[in-house]
Amino acid sequence: MSLSSPAPPDLVTILRADYARFPKNQTYSIYDPQVYFRDPLNEFRGLDRYRRMIEGIGRWIEDIRLELQDIRQTGSQIRAEWILSGSLALPWRPRLCIPGWTEMQINETGLIGSHVDYWRCSRRQVLLQMFRPGDPKGSR
Secondary structure (H helix, E strand, O other): OOOOOOOOOOHHHHHHHHHHHOOOOOOHHHEEEEEEEEOOOOEEEOHHHHHHHHHHHHHHEEEEEEEEEEEEEEOOEEEEEEEEEEEEOOOOOOEEEEEEEEEEEEOOOOOEEEEEEEEOOOHHHHHHHOOOOOOOOOOO
């Protein structure tokens, strides 16, 4: 009788489901405890901090949608193309729309060890979106 290790999780399938329900009920178990994260506003290490950041997004952006355009794995790298949109939790409810992509690196333990987000717009362009009024009644 041979002992075999369990099959690694299908990270693309898990990530696809996470994007669909973002930022709620994310699968943090697929990330290394010392995951490296970077985007145009943040850079840090650690799963606890990553989790707090994701949960914070849900507090600041209402009716959030993370629309997955494409996701694919090539070897130990996963690339996801997406559009993040929602209304900022401000009285004039400005709408944000940030197109971008994520590059994730799978480490030797089969976990995501690096998650780097890139935007297809500048930080200035995102800041300017904050000054445009959105739907005052909300889109809920």
